[in-house]
Amino acid sequence: MQTRTLGRSGLTVSALGLGCMGMSDFYGQQNDAESIRTLHRAVELGLTFFDTADMYGPFKNEELLAQAFKGKRQDVLIATKFGIVRDPNDPTKRGINGRPEYVKSACEASLKRLGTDHIDLYYQHRVDASTPIEETVGAMSRLVEAGKVRYLGLSEAAPATLRRAVATHPIAALQTEYSLWSREPEDEILPTCRELGIGFVPYSPLGRGFLTGQIKQFDDLEADDYRRFSPRFQGENFQKNLDLVARITDLARQKRCTAGQLALAWVLAQGGDVVPIPGTKRVAYLEENLGALEISLSQDELAQLDDIAPQGVAAGLRYPAAMMGTVNG
Ligand SMILES: NC(=O)c1ccc[n+]([C@@H]2O[C@H](COP(=O)([O-])OP(=O)(O)OC[C@H]3O[C@@H](n4cnc5c(N)ncnc54)[C@H](OP(=O)(O)O)[C@@H]3O)[C@@H](O)[C@H]2O)c1
Numbered sequence: 001m002q003t004r005t006l007g008r009s010g011l012t013v014s015a016l017g018l019g020c021m022g023m024s025d026f027y028g029q030q031n032d033a034e035s036i037r038t039l040h041r042a043v044e045l046g047l048t049f050f051d052t053a054d055m056y057g058p059f060k061n062e063e064l065l066a067q068a069f070k071g072k073r074q075d076v077l078i079a080t081k082f083g084i085v086r087d088p089n090d091p092t093k094r095g096i097n098g099r100p101e102y103v104k105s106a107c108e109a110s111l112k113r114l115g116t117d118h119i120d121l122y123y124q125h126r127v128d129a130s131t132p133i134e135e136t137v138g139a140m141s142r143l144v145e146a147g148k149v150r151y152l153g154l155s156e157a158a159p160a161t162l163r164r165a166v167a168t169h170p171i172a173a174l175q176t177e178y179s180l181w182s183r184e185p186e187d188e189i190l191p192t193c194r195e196l197g198i199g200f201v202p203y204s205p206l207g208r209g210f211l212t213g214q215i216k217q218f219d220d221l222e223a224d225d226y227r228r229f230s231p232r233f234q235g236e237n238f239q240k241n242l243d244l245v246a247r248i249t250d251l252a253r254q255k256r257c258t259a260g261q262l263a264l265a266w267v268l269a270q271g272g273d274v275v276p277i278p279g280t281k282r283v284a285y286l287e288e289n290l291g292a293l294e295i296s297l298s299q300d301e302l303a304q305l306d307d308i309a310p311q312g313v314a315a316g317l318r319y320p321a322a323m324m325g326t327v328n329g
Pocket residue numbers: 018019020021022023027051052125155156175176202203204205206207208209210212214260277278279280281282284285286288289
């Protein structure tokens with residue numbers, strides 16, 4: 001398995017990680033048995049970097065990983081996140097909490113659910129506008145001192161926040177959405193990560209599944225699928241975005257790979273400090289996605305993809321308008 005090191009942190013992980021969110025939340029029906037087979041197959045194939053969060057489920061996804069990794073803890077690096085707080089009575093209602101006492105209690109709860117004595121990479125899931133980042137990262141750094149966490153990360157943090165954060169404690173990774181249909185991080189976020197020695201972990205590198213070409217109509221999404229509420233999957237946007245996927249699929253055909261593999265190979269080609277975490281709950285998709293590591297793209301092919309998918313190409317915002325205020329914070 002190819003490996004990559006996250007920025008200047010020294011944390012070396014498999015070059016592709018596995019996003020575990022969809023196993024327990026957001027993307028239609030769950031199947032724990034197949035999810036556990038997928039986690040085991042990932043370990044067998046040498047994938048080491050597993051991504052979860054306390055809010056996935058909520059809580060169920062961390063528990064699922066604990067169940068799958070019993071006896072395998074030494075083979076895996078677990079990244080989890082805190083800070084998006086869901087209302088137990090209505091999980092669609094959310095708050096953001098980065099207060100020091102909350103950071104400590106959230107970590108204790110995640111350790112318990114994960115059945116482990118340490119978290120390899122602990123992210124703040126969203127920046128809390130009402131708590132100075134120095135206070136949040138300060139509390140996170142005390143978890144490192146206590147041996148409960150090895151490395152720190154942030155998710156959807158803006159460049160100015162990153163600068164303030166690293167002045168408090170080194171940050172190993174920034175996790176932000178990045179893919180052929182979400183290229184905004186190229187302007188400021190990626191250059192800032194590189195300057196500060198922060199590794200970059202693109203989430204939703206398959207455009208929440210859309211870039212694979214497997215979602216062909218709105219009704220392919222189950223009734224409770226989160227993507228039904230995502231602007232890029234709605235109305236005219238859906239159709240326009242299908243045209244984009246058709247062009248990616250054409251190029252993939254010429255390359256004799258799948259559209260999803262091409263989308264992942266493109267993210268991987270953006271730099272050795274970039275570690276995408278495609279999500280799946282199926283063994284077959286996991287194996288297909290790992291095939292992206294064998295695909296190299298020529299300058300000409302990269303230029304063709306720039307032409308097909310320039311920044312801003314996607315129709316629709318990447319989150320519902322009401323949630324856009326919580327990203328790039
Ligand atoms: N920090 C954040 O705020 C944040 C936000 C979102 C996600 N994340 C993390 O990033 C991870 C990845 O993002 P994501 O899951 O949102 O999106 P993604 O990786 O872009 O896409 C996942 C979707 O693609 C489908 N898929 C995967 N491989 C496929 C293949 N080879 N062929 C066809 N379909 C395929 C999956 O289907 P199945 O589910 O049927 O396998 C799933 O519906 C998540 O699991 C989570 O850990 C973080």
